[in-house]
Amino acid sequence: MKVEIDKEDLLLAWNETEETICSMESLTNREIIECKNSLLERMRDVLSALGKYVTNEDVAEYLDL
Numbered sequence: 001m002k003v004e005i006d007k008e009d010l011l012l013a014w015n016e017t018e019e020t021i022c023s024m025e026s027l028t029n030r031e032i033i034e035c036k037n038s039l040l041e042r043m044r045d046v047l048s049a050l051g052k053y054v055t056n057e058d059v060a061e062y063l064d065l
Helices: 007-026 029-034 036-050 056-062
Strands: none
Touching: 007 036, 029 036
């Protein structure tokens, strides 16, 4: 089954991932710990955007679980 992908979802996922990577690269370990909830929220946003197109079953099948 082919799913129509909304480019806004991809852009959101890409941007949130890039922001998280930049934060992880530039922050100290202590700052990362202090920002943990914000970083997790960004990753939850990524999963939410991509979750419209990928299910847990898809991942399990892809990974042969």
